[in-house]
Amino acid sequence: MSHDLTTFERELPDGGSIRIHFLNGQTARIQLCPKKREPEESALNRYGFIQESPAPIRVQLQETAQTVTLTAGELHLSCDLSRGLVSARNNERHLLQMTAARFSRDSASVEFAAIPDEDWIGFGDQTRERLYHRGHTAVCDVSNVASYIPVPFFMSTQGYGILVNTTHRTVFDLCRNRPDSFGWRDRRGVIDFYLFAAPTFKELIRLYTGLTGRPKLPPEWAFGLWYICRMQANDAEVVNDALNLRREGIPCDLIGLEPGWMEKHYDLSVEKNWSSERFPLPEWQKNCRHTFIQALKRMGFKLELWLCNDYDLSYEEERRLDKQAVSAAAETAVFHEGAEQDRHFAEPVRFDRITRPDEPWFEHLKQFVDWGADLFKQDGAFQVCSHPDRLFGNGMTDAEMHNLYVLCYSRQMWEGFADHTNRRPVVFTPAGWTGFQAWAGTWTGDTGGRLDTLGAMLNTALMGHSWLTNDMEVAEKEGIHFGYLLPWSQINSWSYFRMPWVQGTELSAMHRFYSRFRSRLIPYLYSWARQATLTSEPLLRPLTLEFQQDRNCRNVLHEYLLGRDLLVGIYRNELYFPPGRWKDAWSGEVVEGGRALPVTWPADRGGALYCREGAIIPFGPVMQFRGEKPLDQIELYLFPGTNVSEFELYEDDGVSFDYQKGCCHVTPIRMEQTERELSIRIGPSPAESARRWSLRIALDHPPQAIGAGMEWNEERRELTVAEARPGEFRLLLR
Template sequence: MELYVDVPMRDGGTVRIEPVSRNIFRIRHGADFRFPEASLVKYGVVRSDWPRPEFACEDRDGIVSIRTEHAQLKVNKGDGRIAFLDEQGRMLLEETQRQAGANAGFAAEFALADDEKLYGLGDESRHLLQKRGHRAKMWVKNVDCYAPIPFLYSSKGWGMFLNTTWRHFFDLGYQKPDRWKMFAKRGELDYYLIAGADYGELLDRYTDITGKPELLPLWAYGLTFVCNQQANAREMLDDAMHFRREGIPCDLIGLEPGWMERHYDYSVDKKWHPDRFYIPGWADKGPQTFIGGLERLGFKLSLWLCSDYDITYQEEKLAGQKRTAAEPEAPVNGDYNADDFEQDLRAHAPVYMDRLTKRDEPWFRHLTAFVDQGVKAFKMDGARQVNEHPDRKWGNGMDDEELHNAYPVLLNKQMYEGFREHTGLRPMIYTSSGYAGIQRYAATWAGDTGGGPKPLISMLNHGMIGHAHASCDMDVFTPEGIHFGFLQPWSQVNSWAYWRHPWLLGDKLLPIFKYYAKLRYRLLPYIYSAAHTAARTAMPIIRSMPLAYPDDPASDRLMQQYLLGESLLVAAFTNQVHLPEGTWIDYWSGRHYTGPADIVAEVPDDRGGPLFVKAGAIIPIWPEIDYVGQKLLDAIGLHVYPHGSSEFTLYEDDGETFRYRNGEIALTRITCAADDNEIRICIGAREGQYEGMPGQRSFDLQIHTDSEPADVRLDDHKLRPGAEWHYTEGSIRLRVEEETGKRGPRCIRCSLRA
């Protein structure tokens, strides 16, 4: 079966159409029938191993139509313009103007419907979520544009991924209100069109192209603390001890560039600072090192890095391509010339401008020594990832204009794959910058921009392109900053040059910090289950209101609130909250509200912002711990907020390896059905298993209801009030033990008083 259809145009050039799935078409414009592969495909960031769908092709009246089971693409043979339709023949997207030619860049313009909304583009703007009327410059730049992602999608059911690394632009109804346009001065027009019934389907299918978010190690969803940059090994260990003495849970301790012998060492010859972080050469690994001390306290260690390394040599090697360096390799003995009487090779051998890169050494190789000593994570600074290199010719032959956008994703790809291959464990690589595909390789933080409302918008925009692990530096000096900082996909306190240590916050802020840190760790099974959902579907851990409630007319303006998972609504830096349709419960007071409604939330003095629970929520809760893995979690809590019919699936695995990819996961499905007379909760038997799974599990149920039950039954056995269940402070409490060998659910039935 043919993999593509080439459509020659009467005005010159060719349009190549590749149906890569039943819902996705790839469209390329070329000056002839030669289509060199795009770098993101060649380097494995964009998928190439598609199970090609069946499709039909028809050529009639100057229009070539390619139809799959779920979508159709029409190409005008005269000028190459396309029309994209769904399976019912409904027009999704129609091109109005096109310009594409050899070495002339490209421009493609499309019609916008009157009520059409546009979303996507990643962290390229921090002042809006709905992008219609916006003009975007897609170029990685420090602070201004950390992670532009050329994926755009519409309320009309289409998505578009532009497969380019060149500097390019989107005009989304800015110049012409009824048109949107993508254009670049260099590069070829190469893009994917996606059909989907809703935003969730479009995200899922976009990440079929660029990859699903991978799970972080379970401990990475806890708290990361980055020490003051002048800290030495003893002071770092003192910080770790302070966390334990204060009872503040924390898992990852990070070091800034002061850990290196040479400050801001970009090379592959970096070493520990001989005074601050002395490790004797005769015992450079093991329990006697400061890393061993951290491990015994339950901490992992993270190191700060920056890179100006030419990672394209390794990408070319991985792609099986011949090296395309701008200059030839230096000859071993020099070129012989009879007239070169003196043969002074020292002064006349080839000179390479890049004195940093070792062409046959992958970037990650020099880091394996630190990993072998116990380093578990790396913080990739924006330094050199976000910098322009105007006169640099990269080893693969590219100018910086072509590689600049791709550099962050390729660097973090090599970090991710290097750690995975060396250890067999999930990496925790986190970076401030990125491009298409970054969701596969790294977590991100919002750069050196603090922890306020603008970083929140950046995180929401990251989520809207399927990137699940976005965060920002926590503002620990306000209750609002602490509230927001702990209710994120992952949480980080970055001291850097400052003193953001929790125990230095004073009498008011320290208890608030402790409370939220413990709340976060109790919520880890809920957050980790949301991370599993993201790894399967690309639905992010924190979800903007347009993504979660696209039919609510207020959603687009709501940039200071979001859903954490499916059931927790968080507002940050404001007490004005829009509650979508449904019933919502104030987490602090227990008060019920009916949406849609705009309210002014009442926040207690010892809390930092509004937090609401969606009625029907089922939220698994861990007991208090100091760090992930401290003890076997054979008993966990379940907070249930009965309302109609609802369900939740608890995902568990070993938390460190990639065995979850092979199905080594335990799933527990929990359902709840409630009416005025009865609450019925069923806890399914665990399905599947993983190494280290508790042999026996019990659940401490807390069923939130204003009605005291007349009786409570477990599997039709009536429980004794006061002994086997009790009702207090608006909730029914009881413990349910998993029955060994039983495959069916354990069901709790609460009959309510009239």
């Protein structure tokens, strides 16, 4: 029979219960609870980091004395009513079979049968050594350096994904102890997970981010270079660094200050202020044109300030739920070094001497935004630390709050800045948990900028995360190549002299080249960034995400796609090229894919860069900062393939939320090649009379005729068209 109820609930013979709730024909939530414990929302549900939006769907139910089978769309779930064990299939394709569910005093565990050829990817940044995890364990619990962004979400080669609905420490065993079994143990004490069914990783990521949030479009300047000054810098050194960036011709959009900007080192309080010695800024100078901040602004720089945080963010989360009274436990028990304090002589004295329960964390940051701060770097300090003796204002202990805290921090920062400025925020943090991709951009923390940081980024990209970077290794050719060819790019001097202009003649020249190359590439990056907000396909893509059926891509940890059309290789002289043709951006050589090949690059480059067959890559003019000049010139780099290729050049004001009201423009670009003809269509485009278009087209042979304004480069086998108008451009081939 069928019914309109999307939720099935049943008490089990052992006194426990099972609850199955369909959100749509591809997603269901499954909960098993032990005796005397009712199904409940997790902290992720409570605070809206998971937002269920059920679609109207009819559920078919078939029940016998021992089993119930529920069907919604293509997803079929069967439950053994004697033990509460669930199996799933997607139409005729088997997905998974639960074999055990166990409960103890402080945890719950579940096991599933593992199919011999099955493997799993996901889990975020909890390892940098692999993308596929069969034969390993995965520990999801935020910790400094080792595990900044663990996420209890994973995907199977069998066509399903699982999100464990918890903020507690969770340990996954992926056939490590038993070759035929996988599962997890959750300290929350219940079994609660979302099951997604789809044939590809891309579709599974889309389902996951549909539940936990898609990335939000940052301001355009976030895709320019960021330069972070030395911790010891004062206002004069900061302005001098800014001047040197401009004089050296190194495009840069942001200047950042490390902890030395504060009067008190690592000030956790809401009473922090500028260092009176390094950055003397009396209140009466706030609207003065002659502060170091206004000098930076006149040169086109944004300003970043470093932060550390141990504030109790749970009060604000409760306030947002319109619950003015926090939990009774938090009000009546005062904790200090793990023991309650005597309340006989006075009002309670809080062990937490930082938090103002009636004041959101962002409130005290508004004054710095008003001074000119454009973002705050949320250092890992304290947010990644455990607090085993702490009772938070919402009544949670650290067991539940530790992994949740990093999410609250990012969301409160994003929403606080947006509400105060009505500008798109940039949240910058090394830490995250389920749904972090909806609120934050990240760097890889205190792990440097070499090869192993890519493993962290690839694993977080598989969570639908796009805004990521590391601390560039500025004194290595390979590190420069890698650092400039990421979704975001930053140089962090920290406590050293990492200025590009002091790295010697050869490396300084490389910084100038790569920074200018990146500046020209921003129209491409920004357009694919907009696509990431719509589809959750990350801006930095593991090869296995784009070429899922190619097993040779599974263990590639030194290559990635930047957007759809650029293949970046780092630190190694051999690349695996997926099937298709790939053109060396440095030499112009074309290679056939489907194999691993040795690669070289020029002495003044730091790694490999290839264009994918079918590539459409818009290059803009070099700008020392975004908005320095109009985007009035676009060069399209085109590498025609056997299939039709399309690209959408995205433009808006780069700062405000007006794009959400339709104040933006998309210029479609289409390319099709046959044996006899190449057709390129541009437009319609905004400001057609003002913008100049030029083309650089990779071809196997020169065209039949080379007209006025065209030039053939035999060495690179490329045709340059000096001027192309919006509309259709046709080229006769041999």
